[in-house]
Amino acid sequence: xxxxxxxxxxxxxxxxxxxxxxxxxxxxxxxxxxxxxxxxxxxxxxxxxxxxxxxxxxxxxxxxxxxxxxxxxxxxxxxxxxxxxxxxxxxxxxxxxxxxxxxxxxxxxxxxxxxxxxxxxxxxxxxxxxxxxxxxxxxxxxxxxxxxxxxxxxxxxxxxxxxxxxxxxxxxxxxxxxxxxxxxxxxxxxxxxxxxxxxxxxxxxxxxxxxxxxxxxxxxxxxxxxxxxxxxxxxxxxxxxxxxxxxxxxxxxxxxxxxxxxxxxxxxxxxxxxx
Amino acid sequence: xxxxxxxxxxxxxxxxxxxxxxxxxxxxxxxxxxxxxxxxxxxxxxxxxxxxxxxxxxxxxxxxxxxxxxxxxxxxxxxxxxxxxxxxxxxxxxxxxxxxxxxxxxxxxxxxxxxxxxxxxxxxxxxxxxxxxxxxxxxxxxxxxxxxxxxxxxxxxxxxxxxxxxxxxxxxxxxxxxxxxxxxxxxxxxxxxxxxxxxxxxxxxxxxxxxxxxxxxxxxxxxxxxxxxxxxxxxxxxxxxxxxxxxxxxxxxxxxxxxxxxxxxxxxxxxxxxxxxxxxxxxxxxxxxxxxxxxxxxxxxxxxxxxxxxxxxxxxxxxxxxxxxxxxxxxxxxxxxxxxxxxxxxxxxxxxxxxxxxxxxxxxxxxxxxxxxxxxxxxxxxxxxxxxxxxxxxxxxxxxxxxxxxxxxxxxxxxxxxxxxxxxxxxxxxxxxxxxxxxxxxxxxxxxxxxxxxxxxxxxxxxxxxxxxxxxxxxxxxxxxxxxxxxxxxxxxxxxxxxxxx
Numbered sequence: 001x002x003x004x005x006x007x008x009x010x011x012x013x014x015x016x017x018x019x020x021x022x023x024x025x026x027x028x029x030x031x032x033x034x035x036x037x038x039x040x041x042x043x044x045x046x047x048x049x050x051x052x053x054x055x056x057x058x059x060x061x062x063x064x065x066x067x068x069x070x071x072x073x074x075x076x077x078x079x080x081x082x083x084x085x086x087x088x089x090x091x092x093x094x095x096x097x098x099x100x101x102x103x104x105x106x107x108x109x110x111x112x113x114x115x116x117x118x119x120x121x122x123x124x125x126x127x128x129x130x131x132x133x134x135x136x137x138x139x140x141x142x143x144x145x146x147x148x149x150x151x152x153x154x155x156x157x158x159x160x161x162x163x164x165x166x167x168x169x170x171x172x173x174x175x176x177x178x179x180x181x182x183x184x185x186x187x188x189x190x191x192x193x194x195x196x197x198x199x200x201x202x203x204x205x206x207x208x209x210x211x212x213x214x215x216x217x218x219x220x221x222x223x224x225x226x227x228x229x230x231x232x233x234x235x236x237x238x239x240x241x242x243x244x245x246x247x248x249x250x251x252x253x254x255x256x257x258x259x260x261x262x263x264x265x266x267x268x269x270x271x272x273x274x275x
Numbered sequence: 276x277x278x279x280x281x282x283x284x285x286x287x288x289x290x291x292x293x294x295x296x297x298x299x300x301x302x303x304x305x306x307x308x309x310x311x312x313x314x315x316x317x318x319x320x321x322x323x324x325x326x327x328x329x330x331x332x333x334x335x336x337x338x339x340x341x342x343x344x345x346x347x348x349x350x351x352x353x354x355x356x357x358x359x360x361x362x363x364x365x366x367x368x369x370x371x372x373x374x375x376x377x378x379x380x381x382x383x384x385x386x387x388x389x390x391x392x393x394x395x396x397x398x399x400x401x402x403x404x405x406x407x408x409x410x411x412x413x414x415x416x417x418x419x420x421x422x423x424x425x426x427x428x429x430x431x432x433x434x435x436x437x438x439x440x441x442x443x444x445x446x447x448x449x450x451x452x453x454x455x456x457x458x459x460x461x462x463x464x465x466x467x468x469x470x471x472x473x474x475x476x477x478x479x480x481x482x483x484x485x486x487x488x489x490x491x492x493x494x495x496x497x498x499x500x501x502x503x504x505x506x507x508x509x510x511x512x513x514x515x516x517x518x519x520x521x522x523x524x525x526x527x528x529x530x531x532x533x534x535x536x537x538x539x540x541x542x543x544x545x546x547x548x549x550x551x552x553x554x555x556x557x558x559x560x561x562x563x564x565x566x567x568x569x570x571x572x573x574x575x576x577x578x579x580x581x582x583x584x585x586x587x588x589x590x591x592x593x594x595x596x597x598x599x600x601x602x603x604x605x606x607x608x609x610x611x612x613x614x615x616x617x618x619x620x621x622x623x624x625x626x627x628x629x630x631x632x633x634x635x636x637x638x639x640x641x642x643x644x645x646x647x648x649x650x651x652x653x654x655x656x657x658x659x660x661x662x663x664x665x666x667x668x669x670x671x672x673x674x675x676x677x678x679x680x681x682x683x684x685x686x687x688x689x690x691x692x693x694x695x696x697x698x699x700x701x702x703x704x705x706x707x708x709x710x711x712x713x714x715x716x717x718x719x720x721x722x723x724x725x726x727x728x729x730x731x732x733x734x735x736x737x738x739x740x741x742x743x744x745x746x747x748x749x750x751x752x753x754x755x756x757x758x759x760x761x762x763x764x765x766x767x768x769x770x771x772x773x774x775x776x777x
Contacts, residue, residue, distance in 0.1 A: 110321055168405045228611075
């Protein structure tokens, strides 16, 4: 009796072990499928990945993650070309990675004369230029925001998309002027637009560039040592070229951001200029 | 006739030419005028008509309506750009141009918390807005120093106010605390810190430090985020130090830069230290994450050490300076010590600028300052006497008494630092260097018996004379037998020395 019970138990346990193995296998398969699905989602929807990784979903956070990777390279382009994407009236500089154009913000083609201002408001122009470069991306981001909301079960209505960029002290405000209403069940939200803040020290660099241009225009040169004494967090370099042009490079020591532009003012001809 | 023959004077003409080989490029005389926009994209330039893609007038730009210089005012930022052509201003969004400086550009004193800016009213509003402050603008203060001093003399202390049914505190100015400047309205305690136990606020001492914008030093930080006194590791538990405001001179090692000090945050910008993140500085303090970073430059290219902000002249090309014999292609450089880094600024090429330096006496010791200044050599050759030549108020020349370019002069006045010339193009070099060319007529008299005797200008046949002429030649510019900035001599002799007979 005891033996028969023992064998029954053993048989049951064997059956259970086999079932357990099958169950474990099924669980592993399900986990593997979930992992594959998550990876696929992350790879197929990078924007969703960014939004998800940021925790709580907010339009500002979503838009920020959408534009930030694009805006930085655009800023770098403007920063090395004097605030212009396609400069006219530029200095050609041969660098190791090719020929670079740097906009003359103050220029005279003559000797012995101070330069004529070529860009009166550097910061305002920079904002406009950056906005023009980012316009399409900003539209894409606003449209994908709508899609992201819809993917979360919201019904969304979105108006015309406009944008502007405002650089202020220590940051840049990217304004999405896009009226939007979002609703789900009883919940409903209306937005006139969104503002995304991006940390940047461009404000000081652009305002100081304006001051340097004024000095170039009035005195024909500027004393960079004095500027650096006033702004301890800024580094200013002035490179003088043979034909009288100067390249100013302004850098923020903490962030590493830099802005450069060219000027040609009060230059002297080589020799006695007898001819 | 016979006597004449006997006393035949043999004239030997020694011709000495010092001439450089130069390519000929003819100069072209051009008619230029004011161009609104050139084909290269420059505004308001004096160019020929065919280089212009906009409006062109055969007159100066200031006489035209589109390029006339005036003030450009941008109404959003409140900034004014003077001396701006109308066409350039018209391109600016929200920009308006006026021939006279508009009233909106008038400057006044803008108070921004415990700091100040000497700006226009609109600019003041913009800056105040950015900082979340109420606009305080005083148009009666008409100089920057007065403006800054006025703000520095403001009372500062703990401003106690209620927030969410709790007494909290902000370290600020009296004006801001009492509501004159608006962001908080509370009770003001002059020269008290927010951590004063008697104030009974929720602000407590911490072991953290902060860098305060506009200040050199590292400050203790309280739990409300306010700056306390200057960081001093020995005072971290000192209640009195967390109660009353201490001046810089009352704080630790006030006469020292305290660079990389782990215990004292009394940085001094003038001595070469400044509050910085300890990670960037590379040294960790005992408390907090900020330290007085060393901004000075140790052992620079010339082997000397300099303080932050100091600048000095460097001439490390071959050849000499100030002796009228600079090497071809040599250049002056100004080096600057900035944040522990040695950066350089080239003075203008072709030695059109030279570097000058001097020391300034400061309370912290001598401070070296250098500058690239225009090389005033242009009228050296015109000076007829030593006094005018050596007039350093007007020119940078060198007097050579023993040599005369012009027989009516007492000597020769030459540039102290010889200007560079584009000798590989144009006619300039030929004309400049040609001034040193000379024809010396040496007269010989035939002896009664035999031989010839030199009677006039005999020195022209000596090596000394040749060398002195070469010296003159070299001091005119990149002329004659010179070395280049690497110390290499030219492929040609740089002069011709010919002796002929007549």
